[in-house]
Amino acid sequence: MHKARTEEAWVRNGLIGIALAYMMFFIFLPLVLVFTAALKKGLAVYLQSMGDHNTLAAIQLTLLAAVVAVPLNVVFGIAASWAIAKFDFYGKNVLLTLIDLPLSVSPVIAGLIYVLLFGLQGVLGPWLQAHNLKIIFAPAGIILATIFVTFPMVARELIPVMKALGNEEDEAALTLGASGWKTFWYVTLPNIKWGLLYGVILCNARAMGEFGAVSVVSGHIRGLTNTLPLQIEILYNEYNFTAAFAAASLLAFLALVTLVVKSAVELRYEHRS
Secondary structure (H helix, E strand, C coil): CCCCCCCCHHHHHHHHHHHHHHHHHHHHHHHHHHHHHHCCCCHHHHHHHHCCHHHHHHHHHHHHHHHHHHHHHHHHHHHHHHHHHHCCCCCHHHHHHHHHHHHHCCHHHHHHHHHHHHCCCCCCHHHHHHCCCCCCCCHHHHHHHHHHHHCHHHHHHHHHHHHHHCCHHHHHHHHCCCCHHHHHHHHHHHHHHHHHHHHHHHHHHHHHHCCHHHHHHHCCCCCCCCCHHHHHHHHHHCCCHHHHHHHHHHHHHHHHHHHHHHHHHHHHHHHHC
16 A cells, blocks of 8 residues: 655645745735724824714715625525525526626626616616616615625525535425425524525625725715725825725724634534534
């Protein structure tokens, strides 16, 4: 029998060193610089920058877009993954392709699609104007763009989980007299909860950090249609670096919290497995 081969110590240490150096240069160092620049003039200036009316409005809009987009994408993700994993139907591959569409289309293109649909010169623009409805350059457009760019996140996490589970437990529950709702609530949901939570975390992170699509449909109206990433760009372009880095530090902090929660979910899932 041949003994299992392992790489030499210098090879392992070299690969680990390269990975750590890459992460240090491209991830940790920029984060440190963001927080350092944000607090450069002191905590009082930092808090004053965060208390700016336009920045607070941008934070509120960012949270609103995430609060609306994530639950809707959870419903879609569960329904789509259940249909794809549990049933065979005509157009199944087409549905899979459409789910991946936002991952392959540039967010800027997605924003332009909404402009062509709902803008004043768009397909539905005259009808919306006649009924005094505004989507482009309004919070509604921000929410729609956020939903579009994030809707694959939950579905892509749940589809492989649903396929791995199979139909045996569901069929057993139905045979024993459980209704479809009870089967989902007591059998399916407990089995997919970690994948669902993981998808929700990724979806929320993308919703809060989205820039390209919302930039196109927002119109950059201060205090109304600027999300936090757009507000950071405006502050930086105005050479208001302290306020820009202060807002960026909040976004970075939310990203770090998301990363911690994601890691905790992964560890819990591995422990349960």
